[in-house]
Amino acid sequence: MTTTDADIEAAVAALRTTAPTTLRPKVLADVGLADLYARFESPIGPLIVAWNGLGVSEVEATDDDAAFEARHRARTGRPAHDAGELPPRLASAIARRLDGDRRVRIDLDLRGHTDFERDVWQKALEIPRGEVRPYGWVAAEIGRPRAVRAVGTALGHNPVPLIVPCHRVVRSDGTIGQYSLGGPGNKRTILRAEGLDPDGLESAARSGIRFVGSDTTHVVCLPTCHAAKRITPPHRVPFRSFERATSAGYRACRECRPESGVLAA
Amino acid sequence: MDTDSPLLAALADDLDGSFETLVVEHQDRLYSIALRLLGDPRDAEEAAQDALVRAYRALAGYDAARIRELRLRPWLSTIVLNLCRSRLGRRGSVRASLSLDAALPGELEPRTDSAHGPAETVATRDAANDWAGLLRTLPVAYRSAVVLRHVDGLSYPELALALDRPEGTVKAQVHRGVALLRTAFEAAQRQEREEMTA
Numbered sequence: 093m094t095t096t097d098a099d100i101e102a103a104v105a106a107l108r109t110t111a112p113t114t115l116r117p118k119v120l121a122d123v124g125l126a127d128l129y130a131r132f133e134s135p136i137g138p139l140i141v142a143w144n145g146l147g148v149s150e151v152e153a154t155d156d157d158a159a160f161e162a163r164h165r166a167r168t169g170r171p172a173h174d175a176g177e178l179p180p181r182l183a184s185a186i187a188r189r190l191d192g193d194r195r196v197r198i199d200l201d202l203r204g205h206t207d208f209e210r211d212v213w214q215k216a217l218e219i220p221r222g223e224v225r226p227y228g229w230v231a232a233e234i235g236r237p238r239a240v241r242a243v244g245t246a247l248g249h250n251p252v253p254l255i256v257p258c259h260r261v262v263r264s265d266g267t268i269g270q271y272s273l274g275g276p277g278n279k280r281t282i283l284r285a286e287g288l289d290p291d292g293l294e295s296a297a298r299s300g301i302r303f304v305g306s307d308t309t310h311v312v313c314l315p316t317c318h319a320a321k322r323i324t325p326p327h328r329v330p331f332r333s334f335e336r337a338t339s340a341g342y343r344a345c346r347e348c349r350p351e352s353g354v355l356a357a
Numbered sequence: 358m359d360t361d362s363p364l365l366a367a368l369a370d371d372l373d374g375s376f377e378t379l380v381v382e383h384q385d386r387l388y389s390i391a392l393r394l395l396g397d398p399r400d401a402e403e404a405a406q407d408a409l410v411r412a413y414r415a416l417a418g419y420d421a422a423r424i425r426e427l428r429l430r431p432w433l434s435t436i437v438l439n440l441c442r443s444r445l446g447r448r449g450s451v452r453a454s455l456s457l458d459a460a461l462p463g464e465l466e467p468r469t470d471s472a473h474g475p476a477e478t479v480a481t482r483d484a485a486n487d488w489a490g491l492l493r494t495l496p497v498a499y500r501s502a503v504v505l506r507h508v509d510g511l512s513y514p515e516l517a518l519a520l521d522r523p524e525g526t527v528k529a530q531v532h533r534g535v536a537l538l539r540t541a542f543e544a545a546q547r548q549e550r551e552e553m554t555a
Contacts, residue, residue, distance in 0.1 A: 095539060095542060095543070097535055097539075100535050100538050100539055100542070101507050101535065103488045104488060104492065104503060104504075104507040104508055104538070105507050105508065105510070106488070107389065107393050107488060107489055107492070107508050108385070108386070108389045108508050108509070108510075109385070109388070109389050109392060110385045110388070111384040111385050111387070111388035111389075111402070111405060112388070112398070112402055114402070115380075115384050115388060115402055115405055115406060115409075116377070116380050116381065116384060118402075118406050119380050119384070119406050119409040119410060119413075120376075120377060120380065122406065122410045123376065123410055123413040123414070125373055125376060125377065145410070
């Protein structure tokens with residue numbers, strides 16, 4: 093039996109095959125023209141996390157894939173494909189971020205959102221775990237002290253809750269306020285998981301306490317600032333307003349900057 | 358190629374809106390090239406993915422005129438080929454030092470039987486595996502030339518572009534590659550006959 097060149101060429105030509113069905117969604121996600129998604133367990137139950145080559149694009153409290161895909165397409169204009177599970181590196185980065193490690197880098201895909209919204213979310217990222225700031229504080233910190241309501245709206249539109257911790261922004265009167273990821277009950281659950289006592293915060297706020305100072309350092313803080321938490325009860329001085337603190341000779345904490353939002357509030 | 362013109366025009370006009378068409382039209386050939394060069398399906402998918410992503414990023418940086426002038430098939434082939442070569446290089450000298458015999462598949466189906474009987478699909482698949490295995494025994498330069506010419510079906514002018522060599526050189530590489538394949542195939546058949554009579 094002889095084997096001709098034509099035989100060999102035909103045999104080699106038969107080696108052409110089809111790409112795995114996973115290739116197209118992976119490529120399109122890598123370049124940001126589609127997203128992949130997977131389920132993620134959190135303190136408030138099952139979440140869906142969507143991402144692409146540019147970063148994490150959405151976090152939603154749902155376990156309904158089809159509904160998520162439809163909403164994702166409506167919001168972003170992109171299809172979302174079930175990836176089964178998060179890439180290990182992303183899963184551990186999200187877990188570490190939720191544990192309070194702000195150094196861990198998580199890229200975000202925030203295309204299609206305004207500069208104002210990005211500024212608000214970036215500011216929310218700076219609030220440490222276990223602490224909260226008022227909406228007015230965020231507005232003042234981004235240089236838009238009169239845009240308190242718009243800050244609330246932007247936080248409500250946060251596409252990546254938990255990763256951008258909009259749950260750490262509360263109402264200027266000290267109450268916990270609304271939450272986009274399944275309502276205010278979840279906001280309290282998450283804050284509690286981060287070591288805060290939402291009920292205690294609200295009752296202190298109801299009694300009029302907005303700031304806390306130390307009579308040894310004469311520094312005044314927002315009540316949840318980590319510096320304020322170190323003040324022992326005998327040296328703890330509550331204030332109803334920032335003006336009362338300054339007129340009593342206190343200066344503002346450089347970490348929590350309690351003066352921010354005073355104008356706005 | 359003329360057949361690329363509508364796609365190139367679309368890519369030049371709206372990259373994000375038409376890139377998926379490029380993926381759909383070229384993913385099978387890029388995956389096939391990578392699979393036949395690398396052997397491992399997972400490696401091949403990664404190489405094809407990487408190639409398409411690099412193509413997108415390159416296109417995003419080109420102006421419309423440059424995109425319209427592209428020869429899409431050889432251009433994409435070059436990208437995947439370079440990625441496969443660097444993957445093969447990274448695998449190190451372990452596999453490269455395997456002897457030719459060790460890399461040969463042990464059980465070659467008689468080709469005359471492969472088109473008949475209930476075992477046809479199995480036999481066809483085995484035959485494909487055999488030829489894929491034989492192909493991988495070729496030195497990379499010849500393997501690349503044979504894969505692009507006969508698996509992917511590039512013309513010689515396209516192949517010259519893809520490999521950045523004169524047409525005469527790539528023709529010689531393809532012919533030499535096919536000759537090496539024949540030698541490997543005949544050696545494998547001989548080995549099989551010896552094992553059956555032993």
